[in-house]
Amino acid sequence: MKENNSSKKILLIGGGTGMGKATAIYLAKKNHQVIISGRRKEKLDEVASLSSEIYPKQADITDRDSTSRLFSWYQDKFGDLDVLINAAGINIANRTLREISSEEWDKVIRINLTGSFNCLTEALKIMRVKKSGLIIMINSVAGKRATPLAGVAYNASKFGMHALTVSASEEERENGIRITNIYPGEVNTPILEERHSPPSAEHRSKILQPDDIAKVIDHLITLPERVHIPELIIKPNLQSYI
Template structure:
């Protein structure tokens, strides 16, 4: 009598269970979509034929990204589309209104990417004001929570959904470069993301905290010490993050990547440490 198949062999031999997901006509809501990682994600998703809702505080920048998405859809014929839904994620009522609009117009939401975030220039303890703390935490932590909270009813009803929260290297490693408010907010994002997996996995919902090191995005312009063009060129780029976001969305529904860290090969923090090795 032949030996019974090893556990999991049926799944490995079933291509429908293991292949990357087709994202054509899937719906994604991206916050912070006007620039940086959010914009890079939108363009990567457009190449996969997704229907996008782009949110952020600057309507003109959002429309520019939406126009690029439309061009990709026309040139490829893959049906990619985007509509703009301007939003301050710190406004809970506005977040709920955008989520309700997605439910009414698209009928579902397959992926939420929380990419809206900021930091203040005067970020360290001797300079940080209570107003600066509030601004960072309201956008980076509260805004992420509001968007997650708003999409959960739709995702529970679908028994499916992916939430990607853009955290930071500073959400895993405490350092002085980013300041206490940003670090505290991003550590909170990581904890909140894993709590989603713990409680919502029974509804088919999975969440990933993406923790980038230095990425060449406009947030660098808020640094107390300017970053040179040469250094920016060596960093992770927005389109690199977009490709990572696309990989996450394409993973089969039975796979959860709880946390992903991405950093430059030429990591300035590592380079500084290496210089001190005798």
């Protein structure tokens, strides 16, 4: 069975900020080829300027045509896809059923869940051909346990993302494709600014940092292909999980 310690070709969705940005930089330092995608070109270019191993490509995974073009471009330029990482995701300030509008609901579901479906199905088309590949979905502990802090739309989108990827993993395991869900607790990323009361600097220093997630992802990538870790829950020590 082939080991996984060589350089990989990685497509990272949501690579312009937060956990995606940190992961792109960390993996590039490990000599992996990292293609980053997202909606904001200026953010992607900023990250790509930090390493010759990072390549930016603007795309919107909520749009199926845009997603299809992204993967076609990737295949034309880089060929096989070893690893897909989906780090794209949003939340909103209005998180209760009393507050949230239908437009806000649609926005969260479209990016977090439909976007995951769009990039997952495109990646599988490439990986099925070579009978191997690793897909890493950055979910949330909200995909395991719904909480008022995360909000109704975010909780629903992350539970849906969980069901989507677990189903896909079961379907694709005989094709040699592994799918891992990562469920982080609180992470110090820009999404915290979407809360009505963003956390203090002191609180942010005690929760997970984006590099913590990047190191976990690096470990997953280096595991032998015979090893499948379906899911990982990672949280700050101060955060309860009962």
